[in-house]
Amino acid sequence: MLDLKWVVANLDEARRRLATRGGGAAEALAPIEALAAERRQLIQASETQRAEQRKASEQMRALKGEEQARLRARLKTLSDEVKEKETRLKDVEEQIDRALLNVPNLPHETVPVGTSERDNQVMRAWGDKPAIDSPREHTEIGENLGLLDFERAAKVSGTRFVFYRGALARLELAVVHFFLDSARERGYLELLPPYLVNADSMRGTGQLPKFEEDLFKTTAGYYLIPTAEVPVTNYHRDEILEGARLPLKYTAFSPCFRSEAGSYGKDTKGIIRQHQFHKVELVRFERPESAHAALEELVRDAQAPLQRLGLHHRVVALCTADLGFASEKTYDLEVWLPGQNAYREISSCSTFGDFQARRAQIRFRPSQGDKPRLVATLNGSGLAVGRTVVAILENGQQRDGSVLLPAAIRPYMGGLERLMPAADR
């Protein structure tokens, strides 16, 4: 959420910067100016009366009989007026909130301006494409080895679900542990979070109110997390952190649940886009002035395991049009998938500035005696597990149909070097 005061004082700049996102991002700002003025006027009027009322109320104790009755009658009127103004004030503030909660974050000045993902900028690449003759896609590789079963998953659950079998099931969790080890080495504290959260948490990180249709909701009113970013960022909701403790760096493994509403026909094959997948997330709470340096470090932290797996990838700066709702600046990591002959997103690293912190009221005290300030929140995938498995399958595929595993993952697989056909029973 943007700062109301700032927006009112800088309406033109806000409009201009939001416009670079496209899609009418600046629209929701329209009623803000008038509402803010009305809000201030109502606060001033009601508080003046309330002060008067309180002062006069003090005298009630000393008065008796007729005199007291007379004052009581006058105060009753005053009290009713105050209540009426406060009711209107509440309504106005709700309108302001409703408007502001639907306004996306301002793109940072360093974000390339663009109109679609084609305007994203490749910053750098790591490694080289492997030489593979007529590479096959992971689906074919996995199914041929008997390690992926989409048909039964469709029967048991539906589309966009999958069963892993045998060594591939083991590989998924091996990758999880490998990522967590990498994050721990880089100073991130591991959390194992809840996978169901309340609406306040979803609002805190920005999924609600605008993107409810992307989420799964339980009959009990909980939401399934679309990423561990939600529980981990909200871990410090409504807290004032000690400045000396910053930055706080957390890593968390979790399954992620996404309805993928509106992505019909997109990536329908394979495990690229599933309703449920695994991810290891990196989350940081930073002083605002460190946020952008921290983002660069976060990207390197996310790249590290990819490099140890020897997977060719590139770092892409998202342009204004491709930026997520809450993000101020985002770098995607795109891994090379020979079977698809394409780079695919395997991590997304963002800084949100104080956008999430304002919603979730996450603050820090710079040093003792100072007023609290909003922190900057950041997060990045470190990394998407399913897509990493896809990359391992497609980059490690051999002519005989087997898959050579990267050396770095073998210790997590009991020394297994190669994925071979699964025994059927």
Add this chain to the structure above:
RNA sequence: GGAGGAGUGGCCGAGAGGCUGAAGGCGGCGGUCUUGAAAACCGCUGGUCCGCAAGGGCUCGCAGGUUCGAAUCCUGCCUCCUCCGCCA
């Protein structure tokens, strides 16, 4: 799921319609004293909103309500504890 009990400032804990943003203690910060430290003593010590400021409003789990006036009374919700049941 059933039956009870409880939620007050960083922490402990008083308060039971007005004088309570809230006693007292602990902790923290500053000072006196000391060669230094401890002890002792003195002072300060939540957040937020409106305002240039002076000042004022709100805030005792959350949301409503009663009242001229609510931490104190009423209603709903949330969380925690105890006992019973069920359960990975």
